[in-house]
Amino acid sequence: MTPELFRRLVTQASHAPSVHNVQPARWRLDGDTAWLFEDRQVRLPAADPTGHDAAMSLGAALEGFAMAASLEGLHVSIGRADDDATSDLRPVARLTFEPGGVEDPLTAHVAARQSWRGDFPTPSSEDRQAAASLASPDCIPVTGPHTIRAIAQLSDMASFGFMLQDAFRAELLSWMRLRRRHPDWARDGLNADAMRLGLLEKLGAGLVMGRGFRPLLHYRLAEKLLSEVDRTAGAAAIVVFHRPQGEDPFDSGRAFYRAWLRIEGAGFGAAVLAALADDPESAKTLAAMVELPEGRRIVSAFRIGRRPQDAAFARARRLLDELIV
Ligand SMILES: Cc1cc2nc3c(=O)[nH]c(=O)nc-3n(C[C@H](O)[C@H](O)[C@H](O)COP(=O)(O)O)c2cc1C
Structure with missing residues (x-):
């Protein structure tokens, strides 16, 4: 795993949905192992008191990462990390890579997916x-x-x-x-x-x-x-x-x-x-x-x-340098 490839994968992972768009996923490359952390500073005590939605958001980010790796021919093995609830950066998963990843067909829709909260044209x-x-x-x-x-x-x-x-x-x-x-x-x-x-x-x-x-x-x-x-x-x-x-x-x-x-x-x-x-x-x-x-x-x-013609808008996302810790 090179730092350049890792940055590409994290960029793709950042397109995943997250609750209130808080983007709790943080990433680190340590030799050939990658780590996924949760940034606990962006927890939502009122909307998400148990951390359920934060966990879902982290799972979505990981799925985005694994899908992007599949495009590079890599299979990602995921080991769940021990919960260290006291630190702001909570380790969530340890990721290792093997060749033989099969291109995931859903990656084709990552770029276009975004929440559409507007009206829909009358469905046929x-x-x-x-x-x-x-x-x-x-x-x-x-x-x-x-x-x-x-x-x-x-x-x-x-x-x-x-x-x-x-x-x-x-x-x-x-x-x-x-x-x-x-x-x-x-x-x-x-x-x-x-x-x-x-x-x-x-x-x-x-x-x-x-x-x-x-x-x-x-x-x-x-x-x-x-x-x-x-x-x-x-x-x-x-x-x-x-x-x-x-x-x-x-x-x-x-x-x-x-x-x-x-x-x-x-x-x-x-x-x-x-x-x-x-x-x-x-x-x-x-x-x-x-x-x-x-x-x-x-x-x-x-x-x-269906979305109207002019439905796309720019995604709000943290810069890569914030996501890689
Ligand atoms: C666990 C979870 C809960 C969400 N709940 C809502 C919701 O109740 N209402 C809503 O409009 N969007 C909800 N979303 C969508 C996020 O707000 C959205 O993914 C985020 O703002 C990023 O925007 P994007 O989907 O356009 O990439 C939720 C997303 C996740 C992962």
Whole structure:
């Protein structure tokens, strides 16, 4: 493993999704061994108190790294590292390389994948069929418009439940970059382009999420302003992502990224509806709606649909020198 190749692999890995775009993965090359660490300074105590989403994000980054290595003909062997919870840089995995890696076909979709949080054009019956064909051992696509609307309402209720928590809102707001001149606009978190906020929404978002929330709540406006029901209901499908109960979230994160790349490969844009999985009552309702198989857990969900023509925007990512420690 040369430093140049390692840098290329880390660059590819950095395209992986991460919760609130905090990008917790850090990398080190030590001779022929590479290390994946978690930067615990970017933990989300309010949104992710157990570190579940951080672990998923690390799994996704590792999957991105292994996929990129496959393009170079390398197979990556992964040893999980001991959890050293006290240091800011927590070792997560030790990686070694062998020749004989087979090119992973999902790598073809890494460059185009990004969260699409805007509206979808009205789905055609072909779109619904294409979405239905995404059914796999860990994905259940829901394509019936009535069920999609019911899930959209459930998702809104679950999200709003989290929004009612002051600490959750404050933390989310601290990762939002509403103005282009924000120093971290292009570096991390959720910028206004990624959130598809128009000019007025940009001005309003800070207010709704911050000082204005309580007064708006009083007039029952907060819920309306934050509602995504119509946008979610306009999806071609809701894809429910599920994994074995008790699976390490790191491994769920690897599979999550692969599921997202399969969605991208079918020509769909996707936005994550994590609240559906994170709120236990909603997850239970959703499990019943989709007849979740025994022994499985809903880990996440996506709303998916075709993207409009001008949908692409620049990714916000940390520079390589921050990622390699
Ligand atoms: C564990 C996890 C949970 C996520 N939850 C949400 C969510 O609830 N809502 C959302 O819009 N995006 C969610 N995302 C997507 C991230 O915000 C997104 O991947 C990140 O901002 C990077 O942007 P990109 O997907 O465009 O590369 C989640 C991603 C991960 C890995």
